[in-house]
Amino acid sequence: SAGGIGMGLVAAVAIQEEIGRAACPTPLTGTLQATFLLREASLLGGAGADQALAKIAEGMSVALGIFGEEGSPELDATAVTVDGNRLTGTSWYVQDAGKADAFIIAARAEAGIGLYLVPRDSVTVAQDRIVDLSRDQGRVVLDGTEAGVIAEPGGGEAVLARALPAILTLIAADMAGAAEWQLQATAEYAKVRTQFDRPIGFFQAVKHPIVNMMIAADETRSLVYNAACAYDHEPEDALRCALLAKSSASDTASFCSNRSTQLHGGIGFTWEADVQIYHKRQMHNQFLFGDGAWQRQKLAELL
Numbered sequence: 001s002a003g004g005i006g007m008g009l010v011a012a013v014a015i016q017e018e019i020g021r022a023a024c025p026t027p028l029t030g031t032l033q034a035t036f037l038l039r040e041a042s043l044l045g046g047a048g049a050d051q052a053l054a055k056i057a058e059g060m061s062v063a064l065g066i067f068g069e070e071g072s073p074e075l076d077a078t079a080v081t082v083d084g085n086r087l088t089g090t091s092w093y094v095q096d097a098g099k100a101d102a103f104i105i106a107a108r109a110e111a112g113i114g115l116y117l118v119p120r121d122s123v124t125v126a127q128d129r130i131v132d133l134s135r136d137q138g139r140v141v142l143d144g145t146e147a148g149v150i151a152e153p154g155g156g157e158a159v160l161a162r163a164l165p166a167i168l169t170l171i172a173a174d175m176a177g178a179a180e181w182q183l184q185a186t187a188e189y190a191k192v193r194t195q196f197d198r199p200i201g202f203f204q205a206v207k208h209p210i211v212n213m214m215i216a217a218d219e220t221r222s223l224v225y226n227a228a229c230a231y232d233h234e235p236e237d238a239l240r241c242a243l244l245a246k247s248s249a250s251d252t253a254s255f256c257s258n259r260s261t262q263l264h265g266g267i268g269f270t271w272e273a274d275v276q277i278y279h280k281r282q283m284h285n286q287f288l289f290g291d292g293a294w295q296r297q298k299l300a301e302l303l
Contacts (some may be wrong), residue, residue, distance in 0.1 A: 002042075002053035009036065009166050009228040013173040017224070020177030020285075023134045023277050027061035027099035029174065034062035034104055036166035041115065041150050041159045048148045052117050055102075062117075063100035064167075065091030065140045066160065073290040075106075075113075075160040080142060082107035082114055085149060087142040095288070097125050097138030104150060105140065112154035116147035132284035134277055165235075165242035168289055169227040172242075172249035175285050176224050178278050179217040179252050182260040185275065186210055189264055200263075209259045216252040223248045243299040250292035253282035 012032050019029060035056055041049035056062060068079035069092050080089035087107050094103065102119050124141040151159045187210055190201030200206045227241035257279040261268040268275045290298070 002050050003057040004035075004053065008232040009169060010225065010232055012036075012166075013169060013224060013228040016170045016173040017177035017180075017221075020174035020281075021181045023178065023181075023274075023281050025134045027063065027096045029135075029170070030063040030096045030100060031056060031061045032170055033064055033163075033167045036170075037064065037104060037115075037159060037163040038150065040162040044151070044155065044159055044162070046115070046149075046151045046155070046159065048117060048150050052102075052104075052148070052150065060101045061096075061099060062102050062104060063094050063096050065094045065097075065103045066106040067091065067093045073294060075157055075164065076108075078106040078108055078113065080105055080107040082109045082116065082147075082153065085116070085147055086144045087116060087118065087147050088144055089142055091140040091142070093128075094125075094138050094140050096135050097140060098127060098136040103140050105142065105147065106156055106160070107147075107153075109153035111152075113156035113160070114153035115150040115156040115159060117150055118142070118145055118147045122146070130284060132280045134281045135284070164289075165227065165231050165238035168242040168246040168295075169224060169231060171285055171288050172220065172224045172227070172245040175249040175253045175282060176217065176221045178282050178285070179213070179220060179249075179256040182256040182275070182278055182282075183210070183213045183217050185278075186213065186260045186263050193265070206263060209263065213256050213259050216248075216255055220245070220248045220252040240299065240302055243295045243302065246289065247292045247295035247299065250286045250295065253286045254292075257282045 038049045038053050068077045080087055080091050091105050105116050107114055122145050126139045128137040130137045190206050191199050193200045223245040227245040230241040231238040260275050261279050264275050267273045
């Protein structure tokens with residue numbers, strides 16, 4: 001309806017999984033998340049959502065700015081305030097802030113949380129120093145910045161809640177793709193690295209962790225696509241499925257990163273090995289919108 005191709009979350013997840021498998025430094029990751037948020041805003045009657053979606057269809061990249069300095073994954077954690085349509089404050093932990101053409105900012109008013117679109121050239125972006133070098137992260141500083149309304153104050157939290165399953169599932173898909181790379185790279189290395197005149201893959205102490213990596217990666221991928229299907233076709237169950245997917249993905253990311261680095265031996269810790277790129281990306285993804293323990297807490301509350 002806004003000039004796109006009508007792609008559902010299942011298709012978007014397939015793309016995001018490949019982005020994770022390649023550790024691709026692209027703003028498409030944040031833009032996909034923003035697209036599903038704007039879709040929900042449009043369905044709830046958000047004034048500027050369709051216009052923003054049309055700009056994305058023309059090539060605009062967007063990043064989400066919805067968190068406060070304390071880093072809480074709660075959807076009402078923003079410290080930015082809004083007066084009329086002017087935003088003041090700092091939006092923290094914005095992913096790929098250095099690549100985005102525009103930002104969707106959550107801001108607080110007396111009536112509640114609203115969502116606003118601001119172009120990059122109207123804000124100041126301060127880069128954070130993070131361990132994951134396959135992307136960047138920054139703080140978006142606003143000083144009476146004029147913004148377009150995506151969701152009016154009081155309606156933003158509902159939009160965020162409806163979009164959260166898609167956002168969690170996309171992050172989990174990235175982690176599933178990265179875990180698959182870690183599995184394949186480690187299995188291949190175990191065939192060529194020799195010790196005691198045998199490939200290290202001959203030894204049970206190496207075989208068993210690689211099998212466990214495969215089991216974990218397959219579990220996560222299954223839950224990711226189940227969550228995407230639920231969002232597309234059974235929205236009433238989408239949040240439960242997304243919490244399961246992100247919980248599994250966070251644990252898989254930690255396990256596969258540890259095993260892939262350890263089983264690559266000394267080179268796994270060096271800049272010469274691509275293993276460290278994926279390890280750092282997985283650790284960063286693990287805590288976006290809450291780690292596995294956080295997701296299980298939210299799941300318990302839901303059930």
